[in-house]
Amino acid sequence: MKMKKSGLLLSGLAAALLTMVAPTAQAAWALNMTQGISAISRNIYSLHMMVFWVCVVLAVLVFGVMIYSLVRFRKSQGAVPDTSLVHNTKAEIIWTAIPIAILVVMAVPATRTLIETDDATKTELTIRVTGYQWKWGYEYVGSGVTVLSTLDRDSNFARQLGSGIDPNSVPNYLLNVDHALVVPADTKVRLLISAQDVIHSWWVPALAIKKDAIPGFVNEAWFKIDAANTGLFRGQCAELCGRDHGFMPIVIDVRSKADFEAWLRTQKALQQPADAAAPAAAPATAAPASAANAAATVRAAPARS
Amino acid sequence: MAYTETVDAHDHHDHPPAGIWRWLSTTNHKDIGTLYLVFSGIMFFVGGAMAMVIRLELFKPGMQFVDPAFFNSMTTVHGLAMIFGAVMPAWVGLANWMIPLQVGAPDMALPRMNNFSFWLLPFAFTLLLIGFFVPGGAPAGGWTLYPPLVLQGGDSFPMAIFAIHLMGASSIMGAINVIVTIMNMRAPGITLLRMPLFVWTWLITAYLLILVMPVLAGSVTMLLTDHFFGTSFFSASGGGDPVMFQHIFWFFGHPEVYILILPAFGIVSEVIPTFSRKPLFGYEAMVYATASIAFLSFIVWAHHMFTVGMPLAGELFFMLSTMLIAIPTGVKVFNWTATMWRGSLSFEPPMLFALAFLFLFTIGGFSGLMLAIAPADFQYQDTYFVVAHFHYVLVPGAIFSIMAGVYYWLPKWTGHLYSMALGKWHFWLSAIFVNVLFFPQHFLGLAGMPRRIPDYATQFADWNMVSSLGGFGFGLSQLLFPILIWKCVRGGEKAPAQVWEGAHGLEWEVPSPAPYHTWQDPPSEAQIAHGAEH
Amino acid sequence: MSQSHSQADSGKYYIPHGTPWPIIGSVALFTTMFGMVAWLNEWFSPVMFFAGLALLAVMFIGWFRTVINESEAGTYNLAVDRSFRMGMVWFIISEVLFFSAFFGALFYARELSVPWIGGEGVKVFNHIFLWQNYDAGWPTNGPAKLGPRADGSFEVIPAFGVPALNTLILLTSGVTITIAHHALKAGNRNVLKIFLALTFLLGFLFVAFQANEYGEAYMHKGLQLSTGIYGSTFFMLTGFHGLHVTIGAIMLTIIWFRTLKGHFTPSRHFGFEAVAWYWHFVDVVWLGLFIFVYWV
């Protein structure tokens, strides 16, 4: 038994070491989370690693003493119990005080990071995110450009029960969408997250953002991606939202500021005709709900009469 | 007085009535304990079978066997069946069997109500499980029943609600019985601080139950009226809030997880001293630690809700209060370790399971601590990291200690010793496979696999396959347990009154098997002293 | 805690052997609930529901009769009596917690969700994007102005009308039952009977007034269960309370009949006390309701 436990512990350690060396472990046999693409996500990553190592060290100490006792005080080896050892105030004070100290050490950076993530001031761009069963709608506030993002066709065919299509043959199986959310790098972007029917949760691990999309309420989150980190990053809905909860991925397409501006202009031009009649309203396809709309439909489950 | 006659008249028939009526009408704590334990075993297999469906579908990427909606039902009912059907009834069963024996009482304080609290359970689970056969299928919104999703449920929705009402009523009555038995039925001489720790932890658990089960009942009642009677507790258009449900639910839900684990602490605190042949280290500290955990459990609930968009102050408060729980829990872990220190250890099945508990529960506690760090929880929340966390505290935590308890007291119940070899096989297979099953889920969660999904991206394939293999192995190993119990009930070497060399307590003062009626006359001072010693 | 010498006092602790009532009760509850499910899901008529309720009534009558007979036969010693008392206390505590779930919902709505929907504090975007025209305040039926009236309006029941009167009624009934209790302890059976009768009459009077208020609210005030969060919290809190008053008044009536039959002694009267405690609990909950639901 001791062998197995310590073996596990070792493989855990080895696992952690491995990921430290190769932090881009989105591949098979991945063991750890990634550092992500923003200052906040790196903060959170190091917070995670710090707590992890604290736990590892504690585990080594505590399990070490346990294993020592298991080996040293075996009856089969003639150990005689010391029945007078029932109490030791000094030891008890120590093993209450040391954990308190450790917790304080962990609480400080955790609090700092939490306060940082909460500070959504001075954002340069605002995007409304709306969860639907089972897709995501995005609206670039101000420009009126909207994007509706659903699971891509290939994944969708392959994921049908008994489709016979090998998921390994589908690139980015279940993590690809028809229209990605295009965002600028090096810009503080605010997300206003809500939902139309049930609770969803918008999660992109590379941003370390997971925020619930709650019908009738708007939640706020923000990110600022490093200028260098352009490219595609993937995530998923992270709150059980019904039958196809597993099939509403998120893809963000991070572009340089200039590329993003250009993209937004083209989209605006493309979507303008649809908007001509009612400039403020969103086009029917994307429809992050207007207020009136929401009031009418936000009750997800109509009461039975 | 007339009543002494009545009592005496019954005293003589030490044998219960025969047939099914015995079990339907029984007021005997041992019968009821047995009923609870058998029921719990059945539900463990029912819930486990659902877990096997989950692991089968997740064996490799792609949808192979079930519809996504059915998969969600499997997850939901697996969670409900395991928590309310397997673990909680097992604890009440052990309480029924052991608390009167351990405090020297003739029975539970309110025997008729005791029967009622058991018999509600099979009806509750019938109601829940026939949900699979009604239009819309079984509940599929997760065991946490979050609205608005849960309100989209089909005809099984009100069945699940009423089933939960029945389970709640059962738990409340069970808890009242435990409290009253402990407070009113202790034999003279058994003061509060002379009670075994199993009794102590159960007492505190019972307080938790009484304080939170009614809140769960209230919250699901609001779901019912939101669905059928047009109230808008959980709908913003009427001024309510879906998140309000989560607050009320977790006000129940977090203490609930300690309801599942505190009696486990009690069992481990009995077993480790016995097989270390040394009294428990820091008895009083253990009692106070248990009480602190129970107290803290009421002020940490929103750590399940770090991503719902609480105001900063709320996030901070719940993060810090949650971290505090590590302190009293640490005291427990250290005291158990100190109990083994300079002891004389032997490794019979109860001890093996208790030791596995010690190591693996601590691992689960550490991952709990990681989850408590709110910013980090943004990454962990609703992933398999959480699934790994709670299975570590629930399976090698709660389930293993239930098994430790059964292995510890089984000879007392049946009067026979069981096969040590079979018990050890059961242990080693369980201990190995449970890690193969749940350890890789940490990796999956960190790599980004959400929970409650029937299919996943291909980079998660490898660890899922490992986990599934571990799951099948673990599931098959559990078949040894009923086999061993069955054999032990049927026969075997006669067990002495004191089964284990280092055991303490009044339960070892009565013969094995424990007679149908025990402690009709309270234990004598001498017996109490002897029980505390030997 | 030191008085745990259960078997020490007079004779043995009474353990009944075999009882049919719990299993009948379980069947009854299952029937009731399955009947309710069938009713709600419109599978078939509510007949099964009512059959379940009837069986439940049979169970209660049978179970209580057994216990009362045993008690009157002197089967219970003081330790059994103490178990009953403790059991009742913890049952009432669990009831308090049941109500606290609904009070919690009320406070959450008033202090958090309604202001948030109105865009208060960090939730300013709710106002900008979702509920532009909503002015948070209390009472409210939410931004969608839910409820029976087409214009979304509704009226509340003012505290200082019938609710205040009902407060007076319940407080008075708290006094009358205390007088009855003292009379019982003093062996003054006539005062006991009169004041116990007064107590349950006041209880039923309360229920009658409450029912009348409900009628008003439903018919003329646009205030129903479906009138947004105000209607939800109002009717769930007062409704469950009213149900408890009804149950309490019925139990008082039963206790009254038992006193007529000469049950209870000055020193041993658990049944009476249990109902009295329950009645005080119902009373206290009402004070909470009066203050937080009707008044402030």
Ligand code: HEA
């Ligand atoms: C038996 C059940 C049980 C137990 C005992 C625990 C124990 C703990 N749990 Fe767990 N938890 C669950 C069952 C349990 N949990 C379940 C079922 C869920 C998921 C529900 C769902 O969503 O479906 C959950 C989810 C859950 C979450 C939410 C995760 C999320 O959804 O994002 C969090 C967050 O804080 C958490 C934290 C903790 C903590 C801090 C403890 C602590 O009590 C642990 C304390 C123990 C230790 C820390 C180890 C021993 C201590 C030492 C050796 C001392 C030294 C240590 C230090 C100083 C660090 N748990």
Ligand code: HEA
């Ligand atoms: C005490 C509680 C408890 C216990 C004991 C278990 C035991 C197990 N759990 Fe459970 N689990 C929960 C509580 C528990 N779980 C909860 C609360 C959830 C969350 C639900 C939700 O999200 O709403 C959950 C969710 C959950 C998930 C995530 C599902 C999802 O997110 O979609 C998974 C996936 O692997 C899982 C697996 C298992 C396995 C393999 C076991 C095994 O330990 C089970 C082993 C037992 C048996 C297998 C039965 C005995 C053997 C047989 C029947 C013989 C036949 C065997 C074979 C054919 C091999 N559980």
Ligand code: CUA
């Ligand atoms: Cu949307 Cu899960």
Ligand SMILES: [Cu+2]
């Ligand atoms: Cu918790």
